[in-house]
Amino acid sequence: MNGWAMTLFRRDISLSVRIGGSALVGVLFFLAVVTVIPFGVGPDLNLLARIGPAILWIGALLATLLGLDRLFQADREDGTLDLMLMAGRPLEVVVLVKCLAHWVATGLPLVVAAPLLGIFLNLDPVSMAAVTATLLVGTPALTLIGAIGASLTVSLRRGGLLLAVLVIPLAIPVMIFGVSSADAAIHDPMPFMTPFLILCALTLISAVIGPVASAIALRFAGD
Numbered sequence: 001m002n003g004w005a006m007t008l009f010r011r012d013i014s015l016s017v018r019i020g021g022s023a024l025v026g027v028l029f030f031l032a033v034v035t036v037i038p039f040g041v042g043p044d045l046n047l048l049a050r051i052g053p054a055i056l057w058i059g060a061l062l063a064t065l066l067g068l069d070r071l072f073q074a075d076r077e078d079g080t081l082d083l084m085l086m087a088g089r090p091l092e093v094v095v096l097v098k099c100l101a102h103w104v105a106t107g108l109p110l111v112v113a114a115p116l117l118g119i120f121l122n123l124d125p126v127s128m129a130a131v132t133a134t135l136l137v138g139t140p141a142l143t144l145i146g147a148i149g150a151s152l153t154v155s156l157r158r159g160g161l162l163l164a165v166l167v168i169p170l171a172i173p174v175m176i177f178g179v180s181s182a183d184a185a186i187h188d189p190m191p192f193m194t195p196f197l198i199l200c201a202l203t204l205i206s207a208v209i210g211p212v213a214s215a216i217a218l219r220f221a222g223d
Contacts, residue, residue: 004089005093005094005097008094008097008098008101009097009100009101012097012098012101012102012105013101013104013105015074016067016101016102016105016106017105024109025066025067026063026064026066026067026106026107026109026110027063027109027110027113029059029062029063029066030059030060030063030110030113030117031113031117033055033058033059033062033063034055034056034059034117034120034121035120037055038120038121045122046122048121048122049121049122049123049124049127049186050187051121052118052121052122052123052127052131053123053127053130053131053134053178053179053182053183053186054179055121056114056117056118056121056131056135057131057134057135057138057175057178057179057182058175059110059117060107060110060114060135060139060142061142061168061171061175063106063110064106064107064110064139064142064143064146065146065163065164065167065168066106067102067106068102068143068146068147068149068150068163068167069150069153069163071098071099071102071146071147071150072098072147072150072151072154072214072218073150073153073154076154076155081154081218085218085219091215091218091219092211092212092214092215093211094215095147095151095210095211095214095215095218096207096210096211098147099140099143099144099147099210099211100140102143102147103139103140103143106143107139107140107142107143108139110135110139111132111135111136111139114128114131114132114135115128115129115131115132118131126185126186127182127185127186129185130181130182130184130185130186130192131182133181133196134178134179134181134182134196134199135178137178137196137199137200137203138174138175138177138178138199138202138203140203140206140207141171141174141199141202141203141206141207142167142171142174144203144206144207144209144210144211145167145170145171145174145206145210146163146167146171147210147211147214148166148167148170148210148213148214148217149162149163149164149166149167149170150163150214151213151214151215151217151218152166152217153166154217154218173202174199174202174203174206177195177196177198177199177202178199180195181195181196181199184196
């Protein structure tokens with residue numbers, strides 16, 4: 001990673017930690033979702049274990065959406081985004097670095113917390129390991145897809161709701177194969193590696209398309 005990219009990465013990590021406590025807020029929201037849903041489902045432990053991976057993935061998606069609206073908006077408000085556009089650096093790389101920093105600050109804590117929260121859903125160690133592996137591979141895709149929505153709504157002061165409307169449909173394939181991978185490891189309806197490799201492919205595709213689409217939207221927003 002180039003010097004300026006590393007500096008940008010450290011800056012975004014520092015801002016995420018100091019402003020808003022993104023990691024703590026995301027984990028607390030993740031905890032709220034995981035603990036509230038069982039009250040609606042009921043005390044059936046077998047049912048909770050069966051739908052546990054889906055609950056964890058839904059919680060991870062919603063927690064990821066919390067801070068996405070500020071991914072580029074704060075830089076636009078203080079003029080940093082304009083400086084990035086005029087600096088001559090590849091904007092696609094800038095977006096990719098910012099997405100990586102956002103995932104480390106918000107997505108990685110969710111992955112770490114997933115095994116602990118799996119206890120609330122009566123998941124066994126194999127199930128927890130499978131869900132954690134799918135979240136580790138799949139949550140970067142959620143951030144990269146979310147960056148597209150964040151760049152499209154960067155000029156809107158209250159674009160959080162529109163951001164969710166744009167991102168959730170695009171994130172459905174990631175959730176489908178993430179949950180399918182976990183279910184394959186738990187209930188063995190199919191080989192685990194088949195949906196897991198597709199999930200990996202979706203993340204790689206998002207790593208290519210997400211920064212390019214976001215960079216195009218940011219350039220139009222800066223005009």
